[in-house]
Structure formats: C-alpha cells, structure tokens
Amino acid sequence: MKQLFYNGVIVTGEKGKIVKNGFIVVDNGVITAVESGDPTEEYSAIDDKINLKGNWLLPGLINTHGHIGSTLLRGFGDDLPLSVWLKTKMWPMEGKFTEETIQAASSLAILEMLKSGTTTFLEMYHLHLELTARLVQKSGIRSVMTRGMIGLCSKSEQKTKLAEAVELNKTLRTIGEGRITTMLAPHAPYTCPPAFLEMIVGEAKRHQLPIHIHLSETAHEVDEHVTKYGKRPVSHLAELGVFDVHTLIAHGVHLNEDELDILAKYNVAVSHNPNSNLKLGSGIANVPRMLKKNILVAIGTDSAASNNNLDMFQEMRMAALIHKGNKEDPTVVSAKEALLMATYNGSKALKLDHIGLIEKGKDADFIIIDSRQPHLQPSDHVVSHLVYSASGADVLDVYVKGVCLVRNKVCLSLDEEKIIYEANHAFNSLQT
C-alpha cells in the first residue's frame, strides 16, 4: 500500500536538515522517497495522497525512559522529600496495584504519548508486562519493554526474576507485530548486588539483549555506593562487565569526569530525564560535558508520577534550556541537538536502526505538526519552534509504520473516553 505525503515541511531528523517544501512516499510502512518540490508525474498513480498543507512532518519522538505502569500516581504526591514521597505515597499505592490498575495506567499513558507525538517508548516495569504489550499491539505504538529487576531478595528470588525477564523477552516479542523489542533491566546499582548484576550480564550476553539501568540519579545513592563498595557506581559497573553489552542508563545526574570517560569509552548511552530530575530535586545532569565527550544522549520523561506529563516536546525544551542557565552559557545544547536527542539519538540508544529519521529505507514513524498556531509564527524557524515553542498539543497526526494512529488530534486506535473514565475509576479504587 503506497502513500504520498506532499506539500509539507519535512524535518528529516538529521542535525538541522529541512526540506522546505517537499514530499515523502511510504510503501507498506517503509519510507521509499524523501524529495523537495512537488511530486512528479511518476507518483501520480499513488491512490492515497495526503496534502500536508504546509504543516511540518518530523520523525516520531522516542521516549527512552519511563514507567507507564505508575501513570495513575500523577500528581498524587508532589513537592515532598524523596524518602517521604516514596514511603508514604508511591510504595503503599504500588503495593495495591492490580491488573485493572496496570491496564488503566498503561492505556492512559499510551493515549497521552500518541497524542503528544511519541511513537516509541521504553517501559521499565515489573507487573503485568504482557498486558501492557497487548495494549502496545492494539494501539499501534512501538515499545522497548523491560522487566525492572530489584535484587534486594534471596538468590532464588533473584533467579526467578531473571528467568521471568528472559522468558518475557521471548513472549513479548511475539506480541505487537514486530513493534516490541526488549532489554534486560536491573533496576539500579543500589538495588542490585554485584553478583546479581553479573548473573544478568551473563544472560544479556547469552540472549544478545541490551541492558537498561537507573544510574547515579541522586548524590545520596552515589555516596552510599562509595561507602559500601569503596568505588563509584560507574567504574563498579564497568568492572562487573555491564558495559560489555550495549547499555542505556537512565538519569546519570551525578557523574564525575572519570565516569563520563568510562561511559564514552564503552559507548554507553544516556537517557536524560531533566524534568523528573528537577521535580524530585535530584539535580541537573552534565549534558554539555557528555556531548563534548561524544556520549550518546537521548531523552526520557520518566514516569508521570515524577514529571508530571509524558510530553516529549516539553522534555526537549527543558533539555535545551536547563543547561544554558545552569552553565550560564546560551550556546550549550542547541535546538538542533535537542531535537536529535528526542529522535535519532533515541533510536540509537534503543538499538532500533530502522526508525528515528525521515529517510529512504526507514520505517514510516512520523508526526505532523499544525504549523498555523500563533506561537509558531513567524513560521521560518522550524527547528527552533519545535524545540523552544511547540508542545505535544500541536501534534495533528501520528503514524507508526505508515499506519495513521492519530488524525486531527483524535486517537483512532484507542477509545479516549473509555480510557479516561477507567483511569479515574481505577485510581479511585486504589484509594478505598
């Protein structure tokens, strides 16, 4: 099935490259042409012609870190010290989570992500992942799913968790028509003892799975690691062989110069979550320094419980703004770099080489932005406006593998009204 999208501004996703008036051709979910100007005669036979009307077409956004299972806790506990928030808000509620909770939370999050232009998301969670995978299948979104493993338990429990993660790796990939891949996800160095991490690395190598792990989110956890093991977490993970497989770390807020060098040496990718890091008072990751060292930096929202939305536009904007103010230098993290982080870098961080760019041969995962809003005028500076002025609410249409999932701001693959009703119902059930 061929589709022609014409009369639009094509933001290819390569650093700053834009086709001012152009078109793309999609054949069976794969991009087969990206051209400037009007479509020539050779494309006239294509039945499905979509007039972009001057709107902006760009790669779908890639959210490289989150926990959509906890979306119902959005706004449930704000402005609290981390330990109070976890002990009095998050953990007691998470202890009550049922299949209904995860169904409602994941549906809500996928709906929110699709409508705000995210076409791929990484999920790290520990409950009912098959259920979430079936929602991925139904919604048409793309996902990298990971079973978060906390190793603060007996060795046999550790083994059970790891076996479950490895098994899930196989079953989840059979769901979602090729749109689901997996990673192995030890939760963090402070929740996974060294021997458990080594077991996980072994399985990762055996099954050729990348690793995803929280790393150095707070100063406190780094201090505790040094006290306990006599070394900082990054060098410790390197020693344990974690970085011998492709690794994507989340956060990386508290890393010193030596640790950044280690990440660079092993090509470890970083999921930068600036809004969550600010909201929880964790701090500000040294992204300008990471970029200087050619470390691959992608962007993630973290969960709606600590963000509090899943709008990747707001995350891009924050990634481009926060370091300028923090370093008192307006030249660090340009708009082009921030857009790259949310698209192409995300695809590389997740080992999904077939998405992330509007380019011949890539899967047709893209979004269309309503360029006629007042905050996007004058309309010349497209990349600047996408990063510094747009929000998820400017997304008109969303395509994954050439399938239209959102049209004119309405999600076609999910029942919005039902999801919103069920989210509130499930949250109320938790409180009784």
Place this chain on the structure above:
Amino acid sequence: MKQLFYNGVIVTGEKGKIVKNGFIVVDNGVITAVESGDPTEEYSAIDDKINLKGNWLLPGLINTHGHIGSTLLRGFGDDLPLSVWLKTKMWPMEGKFTEETIQAASSLAILEMLKSGTTTFLEMYHLHLELTARLVQKSGIRSVMTRGMIGLCSKSEQKTKLAEAVELNKTLRTIGEGRITTMLAPHAPYTCPPAFLEMIVGEAKRHQLPIHIHLSETAHEVDEHVTKYGKRPVSHLAELGVFDVHTLIAHGVHLNEDELDILAKYNVAVSHNPNSNLKLGSGIANVPRMLKKNILVAIGTDSAASNNNLDMFQEMRMAALIHKGNKEDPTVVSAKEALLMATYNGSKALKLDHIGLIEKGKDADFIIIDSRQPHLQPSDHVVSHLVYSASGADVLDVYVKGVCLVRNKVCLSLDEEKIIYEANHAFNSLQT
C-alpha cells in the same frame, strides 16, 4: 448583564483553595458569588447560564514582564552568546521596526496570550505604544503599559523620553475602557545613569506611578555596576529613592543576601522569568530565598525572542521545577506557590487589586481548562495538574471583565488567520 457559570471545579486562586463542584455569578463584569454545589432557586432567573461540564475555572494568568513589540523575532537568533545575539540579531532588526512591525507583532502576541490563558500582561516597549493600546482595546485583554526608557543619551533627550512617558501615561489610560494602566519604566541601572533615575523617581512620585525596571539579570551587568559606582545595583537604587515608590523589578537573577533584604524591606516585587533567564544563559534566580523573606514573586515570560513562547503555564511549570533541581530540594516552590505567582501575586505586583482571584467583588477575569485531556488524569489533583502537566493549549475559554474573548479555543475578538498572515508578511519585509 448577569451570567451564571455552574457545574465546574472553581480554583479560587487563594493558596490551594478549590471548590470541587461549584458555581460563580458575574454581574456586569464583576464576580458577585462563588459557591459550592448546584445553583439554588434564587439564581434561576439568570438568562445566561454556562455549564462548565466539570471543567476547571481559575483566575486569568498575569504575565508581569514582556516586550510584545519584538514578537516577530521569535526563533530569529537562538543558542548564541548574549552580545552576539544582541549585536548581530536583535538590534539590527529592531532598528528596522515600523508601525507595521509593531502592529503585526503585538497582534500576534495578544492572540497567543489570550489563547493560552493570559488575561493581563505588562508591556515594556519604546515604539508605537498607542498602537498597541488600541490592540488591547480591540482584543479585550488587560494591560499594564510602560514606555521603556534608555538613558544613554543627552540630558535633553532623556527629558524628552521622560516627558513622552508621562504623557503616554495619560493618553494610554483613556484607551481600553479602563483595562489599561501604566508604570514608569527606566530600562535598567546599566542603561539609566543615576541622575536620570532620580528624575524618573520625581515624576513617579508626582503622578503616583509605580516603577518597572530590569534588575540584575546577568552577573556581568552587576560586576560592571560595582566597577563603575563602587556599589551593587540594589543598594544603589535604594539610595536613589527608586524603591520609595512601588517597584516591580524584572529578573533579579544575581542578588546577594543583603540585596534580598533590601527588596524585602521596601516591598519591592519581583517578576521571575525563568525560561528567558535559562535560554539567555543568565542563570537561575534565588526564588526559594525570596519566598523565605516574604518577597512578592510574580511570573513573566519576557519576550518571544528569548523564551520563545508566551505560555504562562510553561512559565509556572518552570518556576515550580527549576529551583527544586537547582537546590536539590523537592520541597521548594510548591505547585500552590507557583499558581499563586502566576495569578494573585501578579495582581499585587501590578497594583491591580480588582483581579487575580475568583472572589466576590473582583473583576471577572478567568479562564476555563478542558479537564478531559489524558495528561490531566486522574483528575483529582487539580492544582498539581495545572502547574506540572497542563499547557496553554488546554485553555478552552477566556473571559476578561465577564466578556468572552476565547470560546472553545477560538479567539472571538481577533481575526486569527489575518494576524498569522500579517506576522509572516511583516517579518519577511524586515529581511529584505
């Protein structure tokens, strides 16, 4: 003319106070009742009944610092060192500004502000303010207008500028049916020599006008001030008598403990512009410390050339997030405080006692939020969602003095299509 708005969540604007299912009555543009529950019999005679359908009604947002005259430079120069940006981008373009530019820029900005929920804005500009005032009149928005004065010129030119500002004070107030007030606005200590500031203070006292001034935005300007005058800007302004009249400063990024004490002593209000301060690499104002000292902190966007949008929701969110990360303390600047900054504190900073709250006796300036969006679920935590998850795109309706200016996301008082066309046309004219 009486109006009844019922079946809604009323966010009064007092710190965290919410009426979960309530109604308000507006009589000739003034709020005459704010009640919980359904309207009783006594209100049945009101003809104009508006069903809020569970949506959220809150005070219109108050933008306490900006330069809408330069809106067409949105995205024209990003990610550049401040001096390069000013010398190669801003100043050459501003030098070409005509009446057409200001008309197009101001119309675009007012449209953007109204649609994103701002009902009052402060404008500091130096060109064609009467033209902007007539746009304020036409659009129905409320404005505090100030003629920004740069005193790096001869004494006679200074006198001319000041006389013009005083004269404008009278003429602008006759436009806009009472919705326009004025302040005197020396641009900044580094552009206004002490003798000129003293002249301005004299006129401010004579005409009972508050003062608005940029203050300590960058470390560089503070250092230069100390080199030139042997004292820091805040104590210098206090000595010159500036703070003897009500003063609203913009930015206040680089203030030490003594300076904060002086601001507190004189009840000087601060317009916090976090996005602009980040984007220009100016730094991060010490708002948590200001709040500790009971300094009145309001919020402003600054211009679209350094933000790059005028969405006060994004500004609230940033004000609530940035200090948590910067101080590594999630308890500073709560959602309630951020909402207060963008509403009630703004009204106090601008000396507009008749707006800023949903309360009997206040003018009916309010906005209605579409509570059915996925990113605002579960819907219980209204203040949290308004600050941490909402954006200007969630604004359905906007009222100023009881007049509906935006209905269902469409601006009724302005021609959106024409404004967007003219903004692009005027910008293109500047480039030729």
